[in-house]
Amino acid sequence: MNPATDIIKNNHRGLINQTSATNYAIDALKQKQFFKLVCGASLADIQMIENLCFVFALAGTHVIDLAPKADVIFAARRGIEKALSRDRSRPVPTPLLMASIQLDKDPHFRKIEVDYSLCDLCSACVKVCPTEAFKIENKKFIYSAEKCYGCGICPSYCHVSALEMIDTKPTPIETLKEMLLLNIEAIEFHFGGNFQKLEEIWSDVVKICQGKPLLLSFSIGSGLLSNEQIKNAANLCYKLAGKDIILQCDGTPMSGGINKKLDKKDKNGQIGYNKDSPSLQVAKIIEEEKLPVYLQISGGTNESSYAMATEAGININGVAIGSYARKLLMPYLNSLDNENQLKEAVNIAKFLVNSVGGKQ
Ligand code: SF4
């Protein structure tokens, strides 16, 4: 028997109503107010995920994007249930869980590997890792792989080259089957630079998903494809999966909200919004294809991203924020039992969620 089957039997979903979660996400896409929290396709820190999902469910996020792992999904559900049961007189809407699935080599699915024999405990990596994946205790170097989401920052800080980025192996069909067994109803496919891979596996995907009301998303990355390939990838996704899919226009993955509004002139004399941001460039290319799909930007996104798209005249349905949201929330995540800390964390999350659609 598949181990996931046993897990499901013991995993009743209590307060979570999948249909209302799907409707909540689709309505937001239609109203161009869609917000997705990206926990990270490789992040498997169970406590961090539960806490992030708790805070963002209270803040009204529409979708939460997760690594395709049973324990990660259960942690997310625990966080959401905690939010739903917190104050029944003021119910919060249920967010939809989306699992990210890798079809080919893709930067979202990487992990660090450590050569402990080289490490001299200089602590440079400890200082730069955004998720505190490294610790030095009693003169021992400790790496928690589940905290690494593959941002790729640390190797360049290690002066003895003890840190190496490793690609994880794609197993799309097995992963998809397991996610469906876990009743996941939103899937995002990442094909990296090889969008034709989608065509190869599509008949299997259709067979496996039959009858399931899935919300499908496809991540199309700017650094991995030429403009022509971006167009072709978008058209292929539409040809295979039809209308009402999400095309995630990915800019600079895991870069932590770099596309800020500039209050002062930058070195190119630019002020205001950076309309050349890679995610907006992808959205612009796809928008010209006039496909009946939802466009959502990601990669370098922050609270300015929706306004930036509007100012650039690019019609998007939503924004996903990952590293930037985690960075803002990190100082609060271990003290959510304190009501003031929780309130502050939820206010920050609401600020991000409400930045989409010009609600603030
Ligand atoms: S810095 Fe980035 S790549 Fe390195 S361990 Fe931390 S999350 Fe992983």
Ligand code: SF4
């Ligand atoms: S930067 Fe390299 S040498 Fe320094 S603590 Fe990290 S792994 Fe060890």
